[in-house]
Amino acid sequence: MSTIYDVAELAGVSPATVSRVFNGTSVSDEKVAAVRDAAEKLSFTPNRTARTLRRQSSEVIALVIPDIENPYFTEMARGVEDVASEAGYSVVLCNSDAQVDKEATYLRIAIAEHMSGIIIATADESTNLDTILATGRPVVAVDRSTTYDIDGVVMANRAAGTSATKDLIDAGYRRIAYIGGPEHIDTAAERAAGWRTVLTAAHPDLDLDGLQRFETFRVDGGRAAMEELLALPEPPDAVVAGNNLIGVGAIQVLTEHGLTPPEVGVAVIGSLPFTTLSPSAVTVVRLPARHMGVTAARMLLERIKGDKQPARTVVLRNEVQPASKRS
Amino acid sequence: MSTIYDVAELAGVSPATVSRVFNGTSVSDEKVAAVRDAAEKLSFTPNRTARTLRRQSSEVIALVIPDIENPYFTEMARGVEDVASEAGYSVVLCNSDAQVDKEATYLRIAIAEHMSGIIIATADESTNLDTILATGRPVVAVDRSTTYDIDGVVMANRAAGTSATKDLIDAGYRRIAYIGGPEHIDTAAERAAGWRTVLTAAHPDLDLDGLQRFETFRVDGGRAAMEELLALPEPPDAVVAGNNLIGVGAIQVLTEHGLTPPEVGVAVIGSLPFTTLSPSAVTVVRLPARHMGVTAARMLLERIKGDKQPARTVVLRNEVQPASKRS
DNA sequence: TTGAAAGCGCTAACAG
DNA sequence: CTGTTAGCGCTTTCAA
Numbered sequence: 001m002s003t004i005y006d007v008a009e010l011a012g013v014s015p016a017t018v019s020r021v022f023n024g025t026s027v028s029d030e031k032v033a034a035v036r037d038a039a040e041k042l043s044f045t046p047n048r049t050a051r052t053l054r055r056q057s058s059e060v061i062a063l064v065i066p067d068i069e070n071p072y073f074t075e076m077a078r079g080v081e082d083v084a085s086e087a088g089y090s091v092v093l094c095n096s097d098a099q100v101d102k103e104a105t106y107l108r109i110a111i112a113e114h115m116s117g118i119i120i121a122t123a124d125e126s127t128n129l130d131t132i133l134a135t136g137r138p139v140v141a142v143d144r145s146t147t148y149d150i151d152g153v154v155m156a157n158r159a160a161g162t163s164a165t166k167d168l169i170d171a172g173y174r175r176i177a178y179i180g181g182p183e184h185i186d187t188a189a190e191r192a193a194g195w196r197t198v199l200t201a202a203h204p205d206l207d208l209d210g211l212q213r214f215e216t217f218r219v220d221g222g223r224a225a226m227e228e229l230l231a232l233p234e235p236p237d238a239v240v241a242g243n244n245l246i247g248v249g250a251i252q253v254l255t256e257h258g259l260t261p262p263e264v265g266v267a268v269i270g271s272l273p274f275t276t277l278s279p280s281a282v283t284v285v286r287l288p289a290r291h292m293g294v295t296a297a298r299m300l301l302e303r304i305k306g307d308k309q310p311a312r313t314v315v316l317r318n319e320v321q322p323a324s325k326r327s
Numbered sequence: 328m329s330t331i332y333d334v335a336e337l338a339g340v341s342p343a344t345v346s347r348v349f350n351g352t353s354v355s356d357e358k359v360a361a362v363r364d365a366a367e368k369l370s371f372t373p374n375r376t377a378r379t380l381r382r383q384s385s386e387v388i389a390l391v392i393p394d395i396e397n398p399y400f401t402e403m404a405r406g407v408e409d410v411a412s413e414a415g416y417s418v419v420l421c422n423s424d425a426q427v428d429k430e431a432t433y434l435r436i437a438i439a440e441h442m443s444g445i446i447i448a449t450a451d452e453s454t455n456l457d458t459i460l461a462t463g464r465p466v467v468a469v470d471r472s473t474t475y476d477i478d479g480v481v482m483a484n485r486a487a488g489t490s491a492t493k494d495l496i497d498a499g500y501r502r503i504a505y506i507g508g509p510e511h512i513d514t515a516a517e518r519a520a521g522w523r524t525v526l527t528a529a530h531p532d533l534d535l536d537g538l539q540r541f542e543t544f545r546v547d548g549g550r551a552a553m554e555e556l557l558a559l560p561e562p563p564d565a566v567v568a569g570n571n572l573i574g575v576g577a578i579q580v581l582t583e584h585g586l587t588p589p590e591v592g593v594a595v596i597g598s599l600p601f602t603t604l605s606p607s608a609v610t611v612v613r614l615p616a617r618h619m620g621v622t623a624a625r626m627l628l629e630r631i632k633g634d635k636q637p638a639r640t641v642v643l644r645n646e647v648q649p650a651s652k653r654s
Numbered sequence: 655t656t657g658a659a660a661g662c663g664c665t666a667a668c669a670g
Numbered sequence: 671c672t673g674t675t676a677g678c679g680c681t682t683t684c685a686a
Contacts (some may be wrong), residue, residue, distance in 0.1 A: 003679055014657045019681055028655065048439040050679035053376045053662050069401045078394060081422060090436055093420040095408060109417055112375040275600045276578040283468035330663055341673045346665060355671060377663035380678050
């Protein structure tokens with residue numbers, strides 16, 4: 001590995017000049033050429049660690065998500081990555097596994113590695129951002145809102161809940177259950193609230209509490225809840241799934257019980273990228289995950305550049321794609 | 328941010344002692360206590376950048392994969408992460424998007440950031456590892472083999488192809504098509520070879536070339552090829568999908584054409600984590616993706632620790648899960 | 655526009 | 671066991 005000193009010597013200039021060439025400050029054309037030449041010959045790559053140590057900041061942003069195996073988050077990650085790499089930043093993906101302590105470890109690494117900003121979908125409502133915010137680093141919350149005064153990007157979660165439920169009601173279903181994620185995550189709570197409002201208005205006689213389940217945002221969560229609901233003395237005739245994976249689990253269980261979708265109505269909040277189901281049998285509320293990533297990354301970059309305006313929260317609209325094959 | 332000097336002063340020791348305390352070299356108990364106390368009071372976190380600059384290596388490993396949206400790779404990533412974090416290493420996930428130049432950029436970053444090792448599923452057979460290997464960093468290839476003399480972990484790809492095909496033949500299918508990934512990726516080629524061998528032996532009269540398609544390892548690849556195959560004058564009565572996403576695409580198209588799986592036989596090489604399909608309608612050759620990640624990470628850590636034995640290639644056996652609902 | 659020189663925070667000889 | 675000291679490679683005043 002060659003250093004700026006090697007390059008400087010070969011080019012006949014000072015190390016400072018080499019540094020300037022690689023940082024775009026004014027250097028005479030001839031010296032620029034000489035330096036570039038020498039750098040080429042030595043296949044010189046600037047040592048980022050040294051630069052980071054000196055500058056106390058690096059062009060890396062951390063993206064902390066609770067489940068790397070959920071396509072919703074990986075799609076979002078793609079959005080973040082595209083914007084970031086366009087701007088010369090790298091993205092480090094950190095999987096908190098929905099555990100606050102793992103999350104805290106990654107946050108600590110982000111500080112210790114001088115990363116310039118963080119985009120985070122918090123593991124929990126108890127996620128503590130005090131330390132990271134105390135360092136002055138910008139943090140953008142995605143998918144889930146926080147109690148902190150920071151930028152955020154969220155889906156129109158309540159609207160997603162209402163649209164999904166309305167669509168099932170319009171299709172004639174009545175006992176519409178809801179399977180959501182952990183109750184204390186605002187995203188899950190909001191979607192549930194949307195379902196509750198619409199369903200109460202349409203069928204005030206229903207026992208909503210009996211039709212509602214809170215589970216993990218994973219396939220097994222959806223499966224467990226769906227099994228429970230089917231075992232009810234009076235099972236639901238339709239179900240709203242609070243996220244994509246819960247939807248997969250619920251549909252799996254229904255299929256296994258011989259209740260293929262239009263038979264029991266299904267609406268899923270979130271897309272099902274890898275489903276083999278006939279796409280028209282299930283209502284899908286598409287959530288613009290990639291767009292969420294793009295928006296969050298742009299906001300973060302603005303903050304990194306020094307933008308000081310008050311914290312903003314962007315709410316992303318979603319798009320309902322109704323089941324079409326219902327008889 | 329406080330430094331070891333601050334801690335040293337408060338604890339009444341030298342900076343070197345503070346460093347020793349944080350690196351486990353012998354220090355008297357009382358000084359250890361004093362240092363820990365002081366560090367606590369100042370909420371001191373060692374500056375990793377400085378340590379990296381000094382040590383010329385950091386406890387970070389890069390995991391470069393061609394498609395972060397493929398559950399196969401994210402499952403593998405989980406395996407890598409578990410082993411790595413156990414050993415005190417962090418994992419940086421890099422998405423090459425199957426593009427050699429993006430991949431090269433990440434490799435360059437891995438060097439510039441002094442990461443201690445790389446696990447890579449190469450984008451292409453033209454991936455160039457010369458530069459990274461020249462730095463002396465250990466590299467482990469996963470999922471796809473390379474022409475370099477380095478450690479590797481691959482699936483039993485040919486066996487996967489033969490098992491999948493055999494299962495369909497045993498079930499009575501005859502015109503069994505194959506949809507694989509890019510032909511020049513050895514993983515794809517091997518799986519195809521397995522299919523070809525078995526099918527030729529069973530039905531020597533078939534025109535195999537006409538039943539074979541090479542596509543991208545993605546859902547749209549599977550869709551396109553399946554549409555083509557169905558449009559054939561004499562369409563296949565079964566199909567082997569070369570990976571999970573191709574399987575999803577193929578099944579989607581079949582479903583849309585009213586040919587739900589046991590009607591046309593389907594065998595998929597790779598698991599379908601998020602399908603809503605009745606699990607017993609399709610033959611699945613399970614690939615131990617997580618295990619691949621675990622194995623690769625362990626090998627890499629051994630190399631990082633200085634192991635110099637000749638390069639090894641580990642081949643992971645897979646498990647066939649036959650369709651059970653066939654009549 | 656250019657160079658000299660002083661660190662960024664940490665580690666690793668080397669003495670003691 | 672402990673302290674002193676010399677850098678790791680780069681950026682950035684400060685002078686020239």
